[in-house]
Amino acid sequence: MPATTTQPKPSTSASASSSSQLAILGGPKTVESFDADLFKWPIVTEEDEKAVIDVLRAGTMSQTNISKQFEGEWGQFIGTKFNLCHPNGTASLLGAFFGVGLGRGDELISPSLTYWATAMPCMALGATPVFADIEKDSICIDPADIERRITKRTKAIVVVHYSGHPCDMDAIMAIAKKRNLKVIEDVSHAHGARYKGKMTGNIGDVACFSMMASKSFPIGEGGMLSTNDRTIYERALAFGHYERMGELTLPDLRPLAGAPLGGVKHRINQTASAMGRVQLKHYPQRIKAGVDIVGISHFGTFLNNTESYRRDLRRAEYGDERDAKMKKVFDRISPLNNASKITSPLFVAQGRNDPRVPYTEAEQIVKAVRGNGQPVWYLLYADEGHGFQKKANADYYGAAAILFWQRNLLD
Numbered sequence: 001m002p003a004t005t006t007q008p009k010p011s012t013s014a015s016a017s018s019s020s021q022l023a024i025l026g027g028p029k030t031v032e033s034f035d036a037d038l039f040k041w042p043i044v045t046e047e048d049e050k051a052v053i054d055v056l057r058a059g060t061m062s063q064t065n066i067s068k069q070f071e072g073e074w075g076q077f078i079g080t081k082f083n084l085c086h087p088n089g090t091a092s093l094l095g096a097f098f099g100v101g102l103g104r105g106d107e108l109i110s111p112s113l114t115y116w117a118t119a120m121p122c123m124a125l126g127a128t129p130v131f132a133d134i135e136k137d138s139i140c141i142d143p144a145d146i147e148r149r150i151t152k153r154t155k156a157i158v159v160v161h162y163s164g165h166p167c168d169m170d171a172i173m174a175i176a177k178k179r180n181l182k183v184i185e186d187v188s189h190a191h192g193a194r195y196k197g198k199m200t201g202n203i204g205d206v207a208c209f210s211m212m213a214s215k216s217f218p219i220g221e222g223g224m225l226s227t228n229d230r231t232i233y234e235r236a237l238a239f240g241h242y243e244r245m246g247e248l249t250l251p252d253l254r255p256l257a258g259a260p261l262g263g264v265k266h267r268i269n270q271t272a273s274a275m276g277r278v279q280l281k282h283y284p285q286r287i288k289a290g291v292d293i294v295g296i297s298h299f300g301t302f303l304n305n306t307e308s309y310r311r312d313l314r315r316a317e318y319g320d321e322r323d324a325k326m327k328k329v330f331d332r333i334s335p336l337n338n339a340s341k342i343t344s345p346l347f348v349a350q351g352r353n354d355p356r357v358p359y360t361e362a363e364q365i366v367k368a369v370r371g372n373g374q375p376v377w378y379l380l381y382a383d384e385g386h387g388f389q390k391k392a393n394a395d396y397y398g399a400a401a402i403l404f405w406q407r408n409l410l411d
């Protein structure tokens with residue numbers, strides 16, 4: 001049982017130093033960097049710097065050898081046969097739209113919640129975006145609304161795995177098959193996320209990934225198009241990669257080789273590809289480590305125990321737990337019912353008097369994740385309710401969180 005005093009001590013199952021060794025209690029500093037440095041994004045190490053400087057010194061920024069290596073390695077990660085670097089995610093989407101054959105008069109169904117580049121490049125081809133609603137629980141495109149938006153002009157559906165949450169791909173692929181539509185996955189928020197065990201970006205006909213600096217896979221500015229369909233790949237190549245036309249094999253494209261069909265230049269700067277190769281080497285490990293839950297253990301409990309004056313607002317935000325359908329969704333998505341799936345180190349900070357996230361639920365999560373063989377740091381504040389109101393507790397939490405990240409993410 002963790003400490004429950006006004007001077008809380010983190011209880012860890014890892015072989016962390018005892019709390020008396022924490023710097024905040026007078027022990028030696030474990031983390032020398034400032035907090036701001038720890039949360040700086042992207043993670044750029046000397047390995048990234050060296051890879052970029054090598055390209056600069058060799059003067060090969062506009063060549064394609066390193067980009068092709070990056071494409072091959074990316075293909076191994078996603079599982080796709082054909083992969084094509086682009087200067088940004090927006091360009092990769094335009095290439096993919098041309099790749100699937102979107103053109104004048106066609107309609108592209110897109111989620112209504114996303115960044116503009118998910119849909120708007122289709123307008124450069126004379127196609128029209130048609131917006132479909134999103135689902136309440138996943139905030140991804142709603143398959144039922146896709147069906148309602150299909151007309152005889154619809155040619156493709158672009159979906160976004162929004163904020164890392166995969167779309168309902170089984171339903172979307174079934175609609176696409178039935179209506180003979182192409183599916184483009186915009187994976188700019190979900191590099192490495194899996195849907196029912198399948199890698200996102202390897203489910204639809206073609207996938208696009210933004211790799212700009214704030215994405216979880218950052219290479220400065222960059223984008224990737226990934227597909228298993230040779231025709232889509234070659235069309236995207238013919239659209240904007242004049243220097244690689246020699247790769248074309250399709251009889252209707254080969255005679256056109258020479259100038260890009262789109263009148264655009266979609267070649268990436270190789271400094272970004274070089275950084276991409278280094279980032280990819282470490283990426284699977286980076287997305288494995290570090291889960292920090294200071295949130296809601298079960299949405300039903302949370303809403304039930306929320307003070308009446310703010311409950312309506314929360315129900316509008318999250319959904320109404322009294323509705324049987326919504327209750328089912330909450331049961332399905334709540335961390336309490338998914339703890340057995342957490343296979344990363346976990347940090348739980350909990351107030352003992354919190355009625356909305358009861359410590360009993362937090363303890364069930366802690367027990368389950370420890371049962372998965374993961375290190376769990378459990379910090380129970382005896383004198384807190386929901387959130388950290390007392391400065392000493394907030395400061396202690398901050399120090400413990402930094403130590404947690406140091407041990408489980410950066411080391």
Ligand SMILES: Cc1ncc(COP(=O)(O)O)c(C=O)c1O
Nearest residue numbers: 088089090115117188210211212
């Ligand atoms: C969902 C989504 N799609 C596409 C893009 C466009 O990518 P880029 O900025 O690399 O052109 C972004 C963001 O930048 C995005 O968030």
